[in-house]
Amino acid sequence: MMKIVAASLLMTTALIAQPALAHVEVDNHCNMELHGEITFNHGDLTITTDSGETVQITPAHQLFVDSQAVSLNAEEQRWVSDYYTSIETAIPMTVDIAREGVKIASYAVTEVFTELLGADNDLTEDFDQLFTDLSSQIDERFYAADGSYKFDSTGLDGDWADAAWSQEFDDKVESLIERSMGHILMAIGSEMLFGDGDMDAFASRMENFGTAIEERVEGQAEALEGKADELCTVLAKADYAETHMQKSIAALSGLDLLESKGKSPLKQ
Secondary structure (H helix, E strand, O other): OHHHHHHHHHHHHHHHHHHHHHOOOOHHHHOEEEOOEEEEEOOEEEEEOOOOOEEEEOOOOOEEEOOEEOOOOHHHHHHHHHHHHHHHHHHHHHHHHHHHHHHHHHHHHHHHHHHHHOOOOHHHHHHHHHHHHHHHHHHHHHEOOOOOEEEEOOOOOOEHHHHOOOHHHHHHHHHHHHHHHHHHHHHHHHHHHHOOOOHHHHHHHHHHHHHHHHHHHHHHHHHHHHHHHHHHHHHHHHHHHHHHHHHHOHHHOOOOOEEEOOOOOOOO
């Protein structure tokens, strides 16, 4: 019996933790580090380098360094435009990945707790509130008051992916999982005491339930990983353009915002 309890407990914990903590890790795909700070607001892209220079690219793809306009030839303008367009494209992609990650985690958690504890248990409500709060945080981080996209790396821990999935959220999920263990043990104990007494049937039901949830989450997670790969490619294009901007535009020799530590689709 204890083996059945342990197996059920481990399966449940894995189902809760895996979608919430693993499937939105964009950084696992391309490991894009940030050096300096970047903001995107109302179409203006502004970068503050580690050395304190301010680089601004307007929606018209005009380049300013420390508030001074920089004249560009055709090739230099191409790299500046490619850089701006890639970052502008990456922001809504990041929002989409964050939202899909929340949906996957919310589905898995809701299904697990409803199966074990019933639809009206307090922990399901706590997790629902957590996912609602996260969705609100995503809106606050990525949308300006007029509904346009924005981005601000201030306060992030040096990774693009941190914008979508914060350590604070991971900590909250882990805390709720720890709280859930007692409730899960009580539910399993009730099944043993007041159920039909057939623990083999109970174990089989839990195994089938776990397989069904994993299959559903796996399909969603694979689609999300595909989107993460696409985002990685876009960020790699920005990194590629940035390298050429550094080399060809004297005023940008100190620009090194993006650094891909993973497998980049592009090579300089």
